[in-house]
Amino acid sequence: MPPKGKQKTKALKSPSVSKPPSSTNLNPPKPFNRPSVKLDEFLPKLSKQHVYITHIDMKPRDFKMKIFMVPVLMNVLIILGIIWRIKLVWPFYMKICFSMMGKFNDLTIDTSNMPLEGIIYEILQRMMVFGVDLFIYVFIWPWPRDFFAGRTIDNPISWRFGVGFRNQEIIVRRSKKWDRTIVNVLDEESSGTQLMYSNIRQAVNPIMISEKTGYLMLNKEWDLDWRSMVLATRLVDKKNLDLGDFKTMILVHHAEFGWMAIETADAGGSIAEEEGRRKIVAFKDELTALGKENLFFKWIELVQFESSRPGGFGPERQQETMAKAKAMFEAQGVDFEKFWAKVGGFSGMPGMDEI
Structure with a gap:
């Protein structure tokens, strides 16, 4: 019988089986990207079962307080x-x-x-x-x-005590029960994934984001994740993250790729978002000067309705929407063509870039 010491030495020198590289190190397929590594301190606090949307609420502090x-x-x-x-x-x-x-x-x-x-x-x-x-x-x-006193994702009062009221606030929305229909987020043909994209398109509509303050974005599809908003704000206050890291972005978890993000112009885009906001403000101010502020809100409702219809909001749908808007404007005595020329045309207007 060979000595026990030799058996032990032989066992220690036995070759180890190398593991294949984890798929979390690979880039996810389009339209997803890997989130910034700067978010590594924030993402583990999110639930993997939900879809998240972040954006910056630019409404004035006093307005948010009211x-x-x-x-x-x-x-x-x-x-x-x-x-x-x-x-x-x-x-x-x-x-x-x-x-x-x-x-x-x-x-x-x-x-x-x-x-x-x-x-x-x-x-x-x-x-x-x-x-x-x-x-x-x-x-x-x-x-x-x-x-x-809500505890699942904290509550509005804990959010306001933790953040206060600011001119620029981080908003984090979390999907509701509809996310249970998503079997594989990468399967674009499945009904659950199509529902996800439909809900996301409506949620990141630049017009809605520009017009609504974050607290008013609670609806049947999305909750506000109070705890995540407090966490994100504290990370920015500590200089661990920048406010720009939370500009309009969709976050989805996948079993193979981990957290995935969509950061495109369709999701808001930092430059496009700022330009769209300026365009909307100019649009509203011009109608207010004409005494037609109600027309602005009717136009918002029209675009939101048309953009949320099945089939997307492509060039043809946008042209149809503009035809309806033209009739709506002229019914109130506003020359549609001259008005748009005065505010600089459709360029930069959210949802109208393909006209």
Whole structure:
């Protein structure tokens, strides 16, 4: 039998099997790119099950403060209403509990001395009270609870306490339950992936981003990830990242490639985004000077509706939209051709670059 020491030496010198390079080191297929390495401190905090959109909210600080005060006051009023309701019905429930424990009071029902109609009426009346309070607990109470104390992705109050109000704020949106339909994000033919691209196109519409402050972007497709927004802002404040690192970008996780990003003009693009914002402001100011500010909002609604329709918003759809807009403008006495010439034409206008 050979010595044990030699067996050990032989085992240590046995060749090791080299592992193939991880696919996370490879570049993902178009239209995706690998996110900047600067985001390595931010991306691990995101959930791999969701699609994310980042952008910079450029609305003035005072405007954001006024917008935010609306839900604050609304939720405070709801809480006060619930407290009033509790004070109102608390004696009612206590008396019912006392009746169940055998302590007679004015709400105790003596079924032996009551007609059937009276018993039925009393039962229905109490069921109505129970139903109202159950509705408040299930459907109304979650609004202020999540607003002031939500924990899954934090809450609006923790966001504002962590960030405050700024002229430039980082907004991070997170997909809702529709993202469960995505089987393979790289399979562009699948219904789940097509739904993802459709929702993204609407969410990164430069017109909507320019007109809405970040808090108003909560809808049935997207949540605001309060915790990620606080984290991103702190990373920028610490100089670990730049504000520009969060300009309009889509982030999606893939099992093979890891986090992937779309940073194209279609997603906003830094230069195109700034130019588009300036163009929209000039467009709105010119209509306001004509006393036709309502026409601006009608035009926004028209473009958003047409761009969200199936089939994309290519040159033909854009031409059709402009024909409808022309009729809308001229119906209000605005010369469509002269107006666009005055604001510098369609060049740089978000969603109209192919006209």
